[in-house]
Amino acid sequence: MALPDLSVDLGRGLVLANPVMTASGTCGFGEELARLFDLRRLGAVVIKGTTLRPRSGNPPPRVVETPAGMLNSIGLQNPGIDQVIAAKIPPLARYGVTVIVNIAGDSPAEYQELARRLDGVPGVAAIELNISCPNVDRGGMVIGTHPELAAETVGAARSVTSLPLIVKLSPNVTDIGIMAQAVVGAGADAVSLVNTFTGMAIDVERRRPILARGVGGLSGPAIRPLAVYQVWQVFRALGGGRGRPARVPIIGMGGIMNARDALEFILAGASAVAVGTATFVDPWTALEVVEGIEQYCRRHGVQAVRDLVGAAQEAAGAEVEQHDGEQGGEHDGE
Amino acid sequence: MNAETLVKAVGLVTRAERSGRGFFRLTLHAPEVARKVQPGQFVMVAVHPLVAAEAESLVARWDPLLRRPFSICRADANRGEIALMGETRGRGSALLAAALPGQRYSLLGPLGRPFRLERARRRLLLVGGGMGVAPLLFAGERFAASGHEVSVLFGYRTQSAVVGWEETAAWAAGRYLATEDGSAGEKGLVSDVLRRLLAERGKVDAILACGPPGMLAAVTGVAREARVHCLVSLERAMGCGFGVCLSCAVARPDGTYALVCTDGPVFAAEEVDLTV
Known part of the structure; x- marks a missing residue:
């Protein structure tokens, strides 16, 4: 059998060699991982949330471990868009990595300015609008939980750049499908989900929240079933079904630790996936997910990974073949 | 790193x-x-x-x-x-x-970044608190082997919390033990014993310190007063350990943050603000 076709088309010319990327905020600007493996073997690298001005981030403690996951409250620590364009993107671009720049602002005007500055920067393959960061006081999740404000933000960025626009959605809403429809209507080329779930952990001895800012974003395997279902919902809200693509591609993420987890997202409707917190535990995880998806395709005779997108929608159960000894057949219940 | x-x-x-x-x-x-x-x-x-x-x-x-x-x-x-x-x-x-x-x-x-010292800083004093003695045991053995004169001042809450003390006998030129309750060694905080040692024993070329935040803030204060070069090894909650999760932030004097995992864990005392 020929090698499975792992390539994915995320719209507006953004074609990835495979469906696996790093999630923003979990791989810095790629420098650390680039020392460990060839980043070109990933579909794309999504770099740390970038703002107009440098941000020093939130005071510590910034992270607390929770059952099968962690809460973070980093607060968009980054050197600012000028420094990112001048010093962070060029080495990745020279190396040939597909770079997606995650941007965050306080207002639609700030997102617009960030998008304007990135338009035409060599090596930038796409922009991810982070309208879902739970760890800042202004902008971020406020925009990502109001459909009109989200649409206005996407429209503002859309008007100043021809780069593909991915909108990263917050799961902290009543109906994520409505948010997806709003940003797609405003010109988003793709949506990525989920950002972290807002959460809190309390030090019972000291009787106060552990994180300095109190609230944080929950990530890790603990959120995976929640995230898979949100991808499932967005796929349907965007008109997707089994054998029928959604109006725009979905990038799924939330607690992916291995290829099996990534395939859950793809089968729910994601065209691509992002590995986040798992990179902290093992920096080679994203690479192993690429290899694992390829092995899965071979094992199941799948010629193109895009044929799997949304394949669990409808008719789930009745048509699932049983394969003895394979992980998918036995729920691992972790 | x-x-x-x-x-x-x-x-x-x-x-x-x-x-x-x-x-x-x-x-x-x-x-x-x-x-x-x-x-x-x-x-x-x-x-x-x-x-x-x-x-x-x-x-x-x-x-x-x-x-x-x-x-x-x-x-x-x-x-x-x-x-x-x-x-x-x-x-x-x-x-x-x-x-x-x-x-x-x-x-x-x-x-992380290791302890780095110029050869000219010959006389070293390792100041450890509790489990913070761990990196100092490795450092003491290696620096003593490479010709430095290494002394230790280790402090613990109480006698039963004393760890790593015995093995320093193999390489330490001077050994000072303190407990907060006086159940072993001298009674008192390491920072107080350090102040006295620096006054009585004369010149130390560098202090290497590791321990709880309060102890490190006090020790670096004493070192600063005595104008002794001081390296601290910091411990913070970490997500990744290699610089991507940005969890282990420690304040710099200018209000920005350094990462303990990749900028440290060893810092010159003046590089970090331990009072925050």
Whole structure:
């Protein structure tokens, strides 16, 4: 059998060699991982949330471990868009990595300015609008939980750049499908989900929240079933079904630790996936997910990974073949 | 950081020591790490023992999820062994405290910037508090072997909390022990004993300190008053250990943050603001 076709088309010319990327905020600007493996073997690298001005981030403690996951409250620590364009993107671009720049602002005007500055920067393959960061006081999740404000933000960025626009959605809403429809209507080329779930952990001895800012974003395997279902919902809200693509591609993420987890997202409707917190535990995880998806395709005779997108929608159960000894057949219940 | 040398290694437990207070010390066979690691560096340890390779992908080892940072307290390149020590504080350390000889653990390392000293700084005083003595044991042995005159001042809450003290006899020129309750050595805080030692014993070329935040703030204050060069090894909660999660922030004097994992864990005292 020929090698499975792992390539994915995320719209507006953004074609990835495979469906696996790093999630923003979990791989810095790629420098650390680039020392460990060839980043070109990933579909794309999504770099740390970038703002107009440098941000020093939130005071510590910034992270607390929770059952099968962690809460973070980093607060968009980054050197600012000028420094990112001048010093962070060029080495990745020279190396040939597909770079997606995650941007965050306080207002639609700030997102617009960030998008304007990135338009035409060599090596930038796409922009991810982070309208879902739970760890800042202004902008971020406020925009990502109001459909009109989200649409206005996407429209503002859309008007100043021809780069593909991915909108990263917050799961902290009543109906994520409505948010997806709003940003797609405003010109988003793709949506990525989920950002972290807002959460809190309390030090019972000291009787106060552990994180300095109190609230944080929950990530890790603990959120995976929640995230898979949100991808499932967005796929349907965007008109997707089994054998029928959604109006725009979905990038799924939330607690992916291995290829099996990534395939859950793809089968729910994601065209691509992002590995986040798992990179902290093992920096080679994203690479192993690429290899694992390829092995899965071979094992199941799948010629193109895009044929799997949304394949669990409808008719789930009745048509699932049983394969003895394979992980998918036995729920691992972790 | 020495990211060029970061490896994912398997550490085979060859020795596991425990005390009733939740203290543990593990000796691991991990030749590549043992060969590369320098004093002050650390490893990130997955808290779940590895299972047979063919079953590894079936086992969910995700609660607790994150690896734990441990300073190396001894490294023997010839035997291919490293040692680390800790105390039971939460779920992760409780699991590691139960490690048994023969079990294997996944390690990332060596990580972080080591203690670096010019040869001219000959007379060193290592100031440790509690479990903070761990990186100083490794540093003391190596610096003594390379011709420095190394003395130690270790402080603990009480006698039963004393760890790592005996082994300093092999290489330390001067040894000073203090406990807060006076049950072993001198009664008092290490920072107070340090102030007196610096006044009485005369010149020290550098202080290497590691311990709890309050102790380090006091020790660096004494060093500053006495105008003695001081390196501190910091301990913070870490998500990754190699610079991408941005969890282990420590304030710099200008209000920005450094990362303990990649900018440290060893800092010159003036590089960080320990009062925040």
